Amino acid sequence: EVQLVESGGGLVQPGGSLRLSCSASGFTFSSYAMHWVRQAPGKGLQYVSTINSNGGKTYYADSAKGRFTISRDNSRSTLYLQMSSLRAEDTAVYYCAKGTQSYSDSASDYWGQGTLVTVSS
Amino acid sequence: DIQMTQSPSTLSASVGDRVTITCRASQSISTWLAWYQQKPGKAPKPLIYKASSLEGGVPSRFSGSGSGTEFTLTISSLQPDDFATYYCQQYNSFWTFGQGTKVEIK
Numbered sequence: 457e458v459q460l461v462e463s464g465g466g467l468v469q470p471g472g473s474l475r476l477s478c479s480a481s482g483f484t485f486s487s488y489a490m491h492w493v494r495q496a497p498g499k500g501l502q503y504v505s506t507i508n509s510n511g512g513k514t515y516y517a518d519s520a521k522g523r524f525t526i527s528r529d530n531s532r533s534t535l536y537l538q539m540s541s542l543r544a545e546d547t548a549v550y551y552c553a554k555g556t557q558s559y560s561d562s563a564s565d566y567w568g569q570g571t572l573v574t575v576s577s
Numbered sequence: 578d579i580q581m582t583q584s585p586s587t588l589s590a591s592v593g594d595r596v597t598i599t600c601r602a603s604q605s606i607s608t609w610l611a612w613y614q615q616k617p618g619k620a621p622k623p624l625i626y627k628a629s630s631l632e633g634g635v636p637s638r639f640s641g642s643g644s645g646t647e648f649t650l651t652i653s654s655l656q657p658d659d660f661a662t663y664y665c666q667q668y669n670s671f672w673t674f675g676q677g678t679k680v681e682i683k
Contacts, residue, residue: 491672493621493672493674500664500674500675500676500677501613501615501621501664501666501674501677502674503671503672503673503674506671506672515671517671518578551620551621556626560671561609561668561669561670561671562668563609563611563623563626563627563666563668564611564623565623565626565632566623567620567621567622567623568620569619569620570620
């Protein structure tokens with residue numbers, strides 16, 4: 457059974473940093489691209505970032521460029537999102553999602569339950 | 578960047594109704610389109626990929642169609658479990674989501 461479990465969310469002050477993790481199981485993690493998507497309270501889904509299967513290519517939404525870094529450890533089947541210079545508008549539930557291919561431009565077939573990040577003083 | 582526009586934003590319907598949601602892309606995305614269902618407090622659930630292919634376990638009352646810039650999600654006979662918010666997503670070039678369509682009880 458495919459499982460994606462996010463962790464690392466919490467309350468952080470504006471300008472602070474946080475690292476999210478997504479622990480994967482039930483599939484060959486190193487074979488698939490992985491994605492981060494967020495959802496602000498009461499709002500729609502917003503794409504954040506993608507990493508291809510071997511970690512060699514990364515992509516970011518404009519809102520994340522220069523502040524967020526996506527990475528993965530295929531030996532640990534874990535996806536990461538390092539977030540810095542956090543702003544109030546980054547407050548959201550952050551979901552990790554498994555791609556259906558090794559490359560970035562593919563659909564997703566499994567999502568984690570999400571982890572809440574709250575940016576507030 | 579590719580923009581995705583869904584309509585309507587809210588849809589009121591009754592059990593048994595046929596429901597159609599439209600999604601338009603700002604440029605051609607071939608059939609690189611997915612649909613998701615989301616219920617409050619839950620993660621999005623993939624329903625359809627490649628515009629018209631049903632994910633495993635998704636009831637056959639759900640169907641998708643379209644190509645290029647115009648796409649539709651149809652629920653042939655709305656069931657109580659189908660009241661939720663639906664999102665389209667393009668994956669032709671990175672990802673972009675539509676703003677969502679809330680299907681509520683009439």
